[in-house]
Each structure stands twice: as structure tokens, then as C-alpha cells.
Amino acid sequence: MAKVAKIPIIDIAADGEEAQLQVAKELVEAAVEHGFIYIKNTGRDIHTEAVEGAFNLSKKLFNAPLEEKQACSIQKNNRGWSAMHYETLDPKNQRVGDFKEAFNFGEFKDGKPQQPIPPTIEPDLDQIRAFSDLCYDMCLKINTLLGIGLEINPPSFFTTAHLRENGASGTILRLLHYPPLTSISTAESSDVRAGAHSDYGSITMLFRLKGQAGLEILTQDNKTWAPVPVCPPGTENDPSPPILVNIGDLLSYWTNGLLRSTVHRVVFPPAGTSAIEGETGTEPRYSIAYFCHPVGTSPLTAVPSERVKAFRPKDASSSLEGNPHTERKVLTADEHLFSR
Numbered sequence: 001m002a003k004v005a006k007i008p009i010i011d012i013a014a015d016g017e018e019a020q021l022q023v024a025k026e027l028v029e030a031a032v033e034h035g036f037i038y039i040k041n042t043g044r045d046i047h048t049e050a051v052e053g054a055f056n057l058s059k060k061l062f063n064a065p066l067e068e069k070q071a072c073s074i075q076k077n078n079r080g081w082s083a084m085h086y087e088t089l090d091p092k093n094q095r096v097g098d099f100k101e102a103f104n105f106g107e108f109k110d111g112k113p114q115q116p117i118p119p120t121i122e123p124d125l126d127q128i129r130a131f132s133d134l135c136y137d138m139c140l141k142i143n144t145l146l147g148i149g150l151e152i153n154p155p156s157f158f159t160t161a162h163l164r165e166n167g168a169s170g171t172i173l174r175l176l177h178y179p180p181l182t183s184i185s186t187a188e189s190s191d192v193r194a195g196a197h198s199d200y201g202s203i204t205m206l207f208r209l210k211g212q213a214g215l216e217i218l219t220q221d222n223k224t225w226a227p228v229p230v231c232p233p234g235t236e237n238d239p240s241p242p243i244l245v246n247i248g249d250l251l252s253y254w255t256n257g258l259l260r261s262t263v264h265r266v267v268f269p270p271a272g273t274s275a276i277e278g279e280t281g282t283e284p285r286y287s288i289a290y291f292c293h294p295v296g297t298s299p300l301t302a303v304p305s306e307r308v309k310a311f312r313p314k315d316a317s318s319s320l321e322g323n324p325h326t327e328r329k330v331l332t333a334d335e336h337l338f339s340r
């Protein structure tokens, strides 16, 4: 049976400068070592009702008539609905596309979505906006903690680059729906719910539901897949499962590879056996991801942190070999995104 992933659990709801510094250091170590971090959800930053409300809305949206969803099909701007098998995250290893459907909300402007919305959820737009606002606030908080933990001068370096008032960004709130194994008669062992990939942006915040297995990360040492429990030991009695935060490619690039962007995927858990007690793949699975991106025009200039400057990637074949801070062309966040 696969060993579960070792991912640190951090409570960022610390008050006082000293406690905050401690949390910031832990967060950076987790981002360097694992690229994934559980943020304990005691309901202070994102309350239970907000998370539950978002999942209820997600079910409502995916249950909407097909024509409503089709009328909002995903556009070049990465906003809208993607149908079952539309996306293939790991084309080299997948026979068919991902067994999932998704709906991407881009940033709202003046309180309004900038994309077609299925009429079924039109009355719920304020709720969606409020939920993305909570995610946005938490994204800023994590960016500030990373700045403190990396001893960046000023510590607001990453946070400033994410401020909405400074312009539009590729930030996306994504609702995901994965059908249960039982409703798919043709699934083969190579079929996955979401193929192996790393995320593009700065950080991703992932919300999952208790009991719903599927997410795995690629371990660094022996390159095996390790399942990621929804509620790791110590969080079982929290009001909501922890929020899983991971470092995306942009932030890894920006920090010269110091912060790790980790490959992950979503699978059909093997029938009958359960790698994680209390989790199965027999129900439809829902998850919600908030992909943070800096403002598109933000230049990804050298990070003013001694630790980042001194870091040399271990992988000699890496294109980041030698600290490129002094040599490489400064990309903007949008240029980095479009290069993907």
C-alpha cells in the first residue's frame, strides 16, 4: 500500500510578531522541502460556512442543464466551463483526457464577472465573489508570510505584486467535479481524473471534502506517488479540513527554484482497498482550487533575499543552473504564464 505524503501542517492564525515569525519560518521550510503545506482551517480565515456554501454551489452548477454550461465553454482567457475529457494534463501518459469537468471564474471587476455565467447560478454571484475575496485575502497573507520567512526586504515584496488595485491577473477560482469510478465502465489503469502536472501560478489553495480520496504527489526521493489525505492526523476535529497550499511554477521560477513546485495528479483510488482510512473513490468527487497569480504586468525581478540569492539548484541539468538572477531577462508574470 502506498505511503501517504509527508506534508507539514501549519496554523497561520498566530497573533503577535514573534509567533508570526515562527510561522513564517515553518511555512518557508515546508515550501522549500515539500512544495505542499496543510494550512490548518480553524475557521478564522475562511469559515466553515463559506467553504460548505462554495461546495453546494459547485454541485448546483455542475447539475445545471448541459446547454447552460456549454454556452459558457472555456475561452482563450482560461475562463468558463471545460467538459469531461476536455483537458489532458499529462498527454504523454494518458489514453483519454482527464475524467473531470471544471468551471473557471476569472477576476470580477466592479463586483461583476467578466465572462458568461450559467443562469442557474446567476443568483449566487455575490457568494462566489465573497468566497474568492476570502481566498484572495488568504493568498496575500501567505505571500506576506513567505516574504517574512525568506527575510525579503521589504517583506511585502510578493504581496505588492499580487495587489488587485495594481492591475488584472491570471488568478482563477476553479470548481472541479470528478465522476465516481462506478459510473465509468471503460476506465483503464492509465485513466486518471487529472493527469500529472504542476500548477502555473504563484500559489494554489485547494479545498477538498472529507472522505474523498484521489490526490497524489510525486515524492522527490524515490519518485513514487504518495496519496495526500484530506484530514491528516491532528486535524480530524477541526471545523473544516485543512486548506492545502502548494507552490506553483511561477513562484518557483521567481525564487530560482528555492521554493518547490511539486508534480501532482488525481487518480481513481483502487477499488476495494483504501490507502487512507475513511477515504474512498465511490462517490463523485468535488474540489475547489484557487490559483493565485501576480498582477500580469509585475516584473519578476530578482527577489531581494539573501537566501534566494545564495541558492543553487541541485539539479545540474536545470536551466536555472548557476544563479541566473544577474543574467536572465526579467519576465513579467503574464509573459511567464503565456510561455506555458
Ligand SMILES: O=C(O)CCC(=O)C(=O)O
Pocket (backbone or CB within 6 Å): 174, 176, 194, 199, 206, 208, 215, 264, 265, 266, 287, 288, 289
Ligand atoms: O482536485 C484536486 O484535488 C487537485 C486539482 C488540481 O491539481 C488542479 O486543478 O490543478
Ligand SMILES: [Fe+2]
Pocket (backbone or CB within 6 Å): 197, 198, 199, 264
Ligand atoms: Fe494542480
